[in-house]
Amino acid sequence: MTWDRLRSRQPVVAKLLQQAVVRERLPHAYVFEGEDRLEHREAASLLCRAFLCRSTETKPCGVCHDCKRAENGSHPDLTTIQPDGLSIKKNQVELLQKEFAYKGMESPRKVYVIEDADLMTASAANSLLTFLEEPEGETLAILMTRNLHFLLPTIVSRSQILSFSPLSDVERQKNLEAAGEKPVLAALRARIGDKPVDLPEEERTAWIVHGRQVVIQLAEEVLQRPQQARLILQEKWHSHFKDRNHIDTGLDLFLFWYRDVLYMKWEREDLAYPDQAERLRVESLHRSETMLASNMKAVMEAKKYLSANVNPQLIMERLLLRIQEGS
Known part of the structure; x- marks a missing residue:
């Protein structure tokens, strides 16, 4: 600097x-x-x-x-x-x-x-x-x-x-890349900031990399194999996003996934998941703008319920159900 x-x-x-x-x-x-x-x-x-x-x-x-x-x-x-x-x-x-x-x-x-x-x-x-x-x-x-x-x-x-x-998200992403962050990770971290705040820097990076993969897999199952989505939720989501602070960050990752799908419809390039462009494009063909707006609203409501101390497992099961019904 x-x-x-x-x-x-x-x-x-x-x-x-x-x-x-x-x-x-x-x-x-x-x-x-x-x-x-x-x-x-x-x-x-x-x-x-x-x-x-x-x-x-x-x-x-x-x-x-x-x-x-x-x-x-x-x-x-x-x-x-x-x-x-x-x-x-x-x-x-x-x-x-x-x-x-x-x-x-x-x-x-x-x-x-x-x-x-x-x-x-x-x-x-x-x-x-x-x-x-x-x-x-x-x-x-x-x-x-x-x-x-x-x-x-x-x-x-x-x-x-x-x-x-x-x-802006793009400016933060450029700054992170200039500081040595890999572009794929910088894109997501520019949008979620320093969440989760309870992890030291070296642990946070590995945590985000793993959490990002869980979200990508869960989103794909919800779209392609909805009957398997609950299994991914039980086996991978709950084992990684363990406490409320971490779940809140996971919901942010989920929210940015659906925002990226919407951005693909609008042909925007400022994505949180830039390396997943093909998957995002495929999903954008299967979901209308109204459906995507509904999905994002469902995620935001899940975050609200989480802050109100509702059972996290029930929150996530209800969220998946709402997204599947909207598809």
Whole structure:
């Protein structure tokens, strides 16, 4: 990530950050808020490098020892906190405070990044508040959130808020591919974001790959062999999509399948399943736009029932029945 690249995607954010770096007037804390976590991470990486860079000219210079180590995440004065399971706990913030009580190993400056800051427990948020109110030395905090209203108002009031503009699915897909994601997986991840949020990155990728195949197979059975669909549901769907969080993501994958079928009718190319174009085309010949709209509505209602704590197995059986009746 460079200033030019950030400016092309988030012009307001880039202008404010670069001006603060050039004038050496960075606040003690930023809150990056918006839907796209990748945008947050790349902007945070750029700002961390600029903050730690020792160049007297362009910051970040991109060639000094500090820039390189900050970019690959190995700088000793850069700390990143992520949720431990479903939340960020008080002991994680306390460990951060203990670490920052010592002088910087490489320079007087230290920076910490908190991802999904809205997932802090109440005790963790209160501990961080004390830290924000009494920063020691040259310290920079970057908090990322997709739910600004879930942060303590006192934390928000002590930070500078930068709102990131939402990107289109196609823009997110291009960014993921530029970051090294395979095109087929980038297409789907651009649309579902970081779901399921309870899995670490390396596990999430494998989970999505498997879940994607289950959805493709289930959709094909519903169309071609509806009497076998329930068997796939029992043997593969329920064994992979186990809890409500995962089932909700699975329903998203299912929803995007039927949206892609509709897109094939409209001859659109921005697909969530670009490698399945032939299967999507075949299904588009068997389903009318009205049927597909009904299918998507059924999936959305299944998500609503899921959030209302209705039995997941009953939800899925009812969903398959509705889709089959509509076909």
